[in-house]
Amino acid sequence: MEPAEVVRACLRRWYVLLPILAVAAWHAYGFYTSVKPVYYANVVVGMTGSNFQQVPYNRDGQGMPRNGLLDIGGAALIMNMAVLGFDDPAVRSRVVGGGGKGNFTVRMFPVPASAAVQTALPLIMIEATEPAAASATKTVELAAAQADAILMQIQQQAGVPDSEMVRAIRASPPKATEGMPSRNRTALLMIAFGAGLAILAGVVVDALINKVRRWRREPRPSSHAAPVSARPPS
Secondary structure, eight states: OOHHHHHHHHHHTHHHHHHHHHHHHHHHHHHHHHSOOOEEEEEEEEEEOOOSOOOSBOTTSOBOOOOHHHHHHHHHHHHHHHHHHTTOHHHHHHHHHTTOOSOOEEEEOOOOTTOSSOOOOSOEEEEEEESSHHHHHHHHHHHHHTHHHHHHHHHHHTTOOGGGOOEEEEEEEEEEEEOSSOHHHHHHHHHHHHHHHHHHHHHHHHHHHHHHHHHHHSOOOOSOOOOOOOOOOO
8 A cells, every 4th residue: 555545544534543543652652751761870990009119129139019919809809899998888978978879880891792801990880770760870970989088998908008009090081871671762662653643543544434334325135026927939
């Protein structure tokens, strides 16, 4: 069927399209208003080491101070310990006290599956999901601000000299995006489905009505035809 014929059929059977479109729009609106928006925010935190030259001995032959945590496990070890440090209730209390939420999550920065070498990067990702974008952003900002204090505490417990301690740096600014599935997309899909169903119903109803009309206009053989009289043979 040509597009013009579809349009004409839908216009003729508007009383079929409009109720279906109204029902689809009503369901889409009900879904849109019932689903609360969810926003996801994250921030990436890295670390920076001492700017002093790392040499085993100074000019006097005395040993130079070093960061033992870096020697035994590298930067990835320190950042893994920092992830565990965020589980301290005192850390989450400081985030909540600053106006954030305490249900944020912290994990090591994911390594892409396509990476040639699956090596943990010295980065951590702080994530939060909240009903408001501002709340999610503020939560990860406040949590990221605790990273430096956590790193300092870990290194102090390990006896790392102050001059060799690593510090936390923010590798990416916090950003919030609407979580998935998006209620806007779902509502539009519901309306699009309803519109497609309405067009299909309009075309089908128009075709059936036209078929019935043609059937009624067709001539039918009469059932009361006059009988033919038999003539006797001459």
